[in-house]
Amino acid sequence: MDEEPVRGGGPPQWWRHGPPWGGASARTRWPWRSTLLVTVFVLAGSNFASHSQPDRVSLDAYARVLLLAGSVLLLWRHRYPVGVAFGTVLAVVLYLGGGYPYGPVFLTVALGCFSAVVAGRRWAAWAALGVLWAAHVLIAHWLYRWLPPQHDHGMAWGGEVAVATWMVAIAALAELARTRREQWARDRAERVQAARRRADEERLRMARELHDVLAHSISVINVQAGVGLALLDSDPEQARTALTTIKAASKEALGEVRQVLDTLRTPGDAPRAPAPGLDRLPELVQQAASAGLTVEIDGTPPRLPPGTDLAAFRVLQEALTNVVRHSGSRHARVRIRHERDALRLRVDDDGPPTGADAGGSGNGLAGMRERAAGLGGTIEAGPRPDGGFRVLAVLPLKVTPKEDDR
Template structure:
């Protein structure tokens, strides 16, 4: 019913106006008080005209109330019983309070009070205290209910907007995360492919065996890049990963494979793990792996020959990962302004960690990632 009311409000309002008209006509058939005019065609016509305005109450709340009160005042002035059309007036006041600002609701209450008091005086009401009480209490109570309904509607709309905004932010965050994953995959594997392809081209005529080995590494690395990009495409399609995909997803367990791939590209790399190796939260696991991958890719691209060292230190409350090379320092623009390091810093901040990168006092360049366990759980 609510869905139908939202889609066809004019139909619902027409039905409600018809119900009010039936109530008014039923009241009109009762014996009016002494001195009141009995129902006749004019009274019925005024009642129908007043109730017809209620069909448009949702679209023009205050004008409908004014029109209704004018018709009701004419009905009272003609000598008919004022109670007959009072229900429609209360409905019109409720509509103003439910759809318009408070100042318009107050004006609506004052207008209804004036007509109500006028009707009581025309009807020969001798109990003025009762008349004033009815004129003040009923419109105010109806206005209060309408105002509460308006505030509830506004609160519902605000909550819906906030939920939509959160959903949009979640989608944006997911896109950024996937973009980072894509950058990490493409940058790393293409760097390895570029080095191996260059080596194959350089020794193609002089050392066919070395060239063949390098081209084999190119094929293997390309296949790995395709596999990781396939996982990203599956993620974008919201399709569940297979068991094989889950077991081969990026993480610290795949560091030996990553280091071996970098060694195959011609860069000596030493991997050291200290502390008690234990399971870490999934986000921390992937973040640490991607940081090592990005850092080694930068070493491969910017130095290409200096040995590198990767240290994974499992501490009591956090995980510290260091990647250091002993070659020439990476140019400042590459070290501080590149998309890779910026992405690593943002990824680390997402899990409550921090990333530091810069020249090492003993030479070379070092990247240090610190990720707390508790902040990521």
């Protein structure tokens, strides 16, 4: 299958593909400093090698052009790793074919093939090294008779083993670096995914908080607004009481919404006011009474862990709100039982239901179930045989952390 070229007539994707974990920034980065250091080292080292190998051809302008070309190609090793791997091999093959001295010229091949392996182009790196080794075998054992320098002798096969060992070592180091970088990339992706998951969970928590606050308060406001409108002309004093209740409920709702939004604007900061708990149950009963619902409490709220305390308060708040909105009964019973390892809450009303969501399919009951599940507890909600409705919550007092949070 042929590779598709890049739009605009550029090189194919396999030719220019950079490391898969680096993104666009890794492919467009220009390694000026490292390339400059390699160029200086290769030129200076080859000049020193020329003096120490008098039997080889001395460096001339052609040799220096090959050394410079092989080094400068490394500038593109992040953008075109395949092309750089084969380009450096070509420069070294021409250099060796000219009979010039052995030296740090092989460093350019090592870096070019190393970059290709790290970029995920292993086949290109191994192929380039194979081409270099095959060319070196031909030059050192056959073509040397017709290539400079004159009266050259073929290399012993032991030298070829050393060259092959060097190439395998370069490839092995590159494979190790590629494996390590891919592992780092996976770890970084997992951390990003975990952070995103925590952010999603926090947004869901905030959404539940806002729903619980607004659903309860707006239900009270809606009931009292209807009372006020009905009694505005016939009983202005009772209408004034309804408006007072609306003002108090809206003020409390605004305060709790502001608290939730403050935690969104300043992540990590502690909220200005403590989270609500069962210590505010009398206030909740009073708000329900202002909406025309009489609440009977059976049991004493115990001291609870903060998370369980907040969940218990929100469950009772949502259950009583549903009675106000979806039940024809004006009386509700709340039963609180504190066991050794769990808190049981039961809210009953005598019905009958007055809305389509009275059967437990609304967002409020779904939010209660999510709260309970987050603590390892359960919520059961449904109609009673006698025509009323019941919400039963079991909240464990020792919260077991989720598997993802360990």
